Amino acid sequence: MTASSTRRTTAAQSRIAAVGAIAVAGALILTGCGDQTKKDSNSSSSSAASAPLASKLPASIRDAGVIKVGSDIAYAPVEFKDSSGKTVGIDPDLADAMGKQLGVKFDFQNGTFDTLITGLRSKRYDIAMSAMTDTKDRQEGIDADTGKKVGEGVDFVDYFTAGVSIYTPKGKTQNIKTWSDLCGKKIVVQRATVSEDMAKAESKKCTGGKKIAIESYDNDQQAQTRLRGGGADAGSSDFPVAAYAVKTSGGGKDFELVGEQVEAAPYGIAVAKSNTQLRDALQAALDAVIKNGEYDKIIAKWGVEAGSVKTATVNGGK
Structure with a gap:
């Protein structure tokens, strides 16, 4: 509702006229508000009604x-x-x-x-x-x-x-190409993702006491920051996300993809x-x-x- 202008009265106008003017103005304001409220309440339904589905x-x-x-x-x-x-x-x-x-x-x-x-x-x-x-x-x-x-x-x-990909600091792949190559190394992932599930499953397969050290974060950006700072050997995300990080982080100088994406789903x-x-x-x-x-x-x-x-x-x- 737009703000209404206030009408000024002169001293020569009678009190009755002033009261009448106020009453009329009030009625107009209420009517305006009512119309606007009606418009607001109907806007979403009219928008929906015009949509095909x-x-x-x-x-x-x-x-x-x-x-x-x-x-x-x-x-x-x-x-x-x-x-x-x-x-x-x-x-x-x-x-x-x-x-x-x-x-x-x-x-x-x-x-x-x-x-x-x-x-x-x-x-x-x-x-x-x-x-x-x-x-x-x-x-x-x-x-x-x-x-x-x-x-x-x-x-x-x-x-x-999308499948799941592994990425490492650029120039520091440590011959990591597959999930089994992560045994004895540290990986950063986002919590509750397929990447975390895969890291846990692969770690159980590792032999010689060389499990995968897994650090899980609330979001993928936190995991990337940890890897970028040298706190892990590799990271894993869905392929589009990993590829985007490799392309954009540090102007493409921070990370590189290793191996092929797996578990497409x-x-x-x-x-x-x-x-x-x-x-x-x-x-x-x-x-x-x-x-x-x-x-x-x-x-x-x-x-x-x-x-x-x-x-x-x-x-x-x-």
């Missing part, structure tokens, strides 16, 4: 006009903050394109990666979109370390494929098992973005064409 969304989300996204916004180029503090990357770009199909905004809210599914269960977020690998354990709510069920699990709408948008309508709406929106060509443009923009998919799949992880 809005009707597929749950009514509560369609009316709110927002999908709350839990994301670890420190995983370039998938999602990260640019120099101005804006959230950018593959995931935000895809979310914007899907939002046009659904008539809603995707509101990215920062959180540590290992708390995103918990936040989804507690309904702090509607979805989690954060380079999260779609796995059977996550679908079924199984803790990867203990094998025990820790929750209901989630459904995934898969939108990209889908990234998925995580949705609560109970929210099948939202899951299906997201799948339809992603398929629409793939078919209209926006998906390919976004993937090409970030130089990760090797991980593109041709269709949106639900729970394609193994």
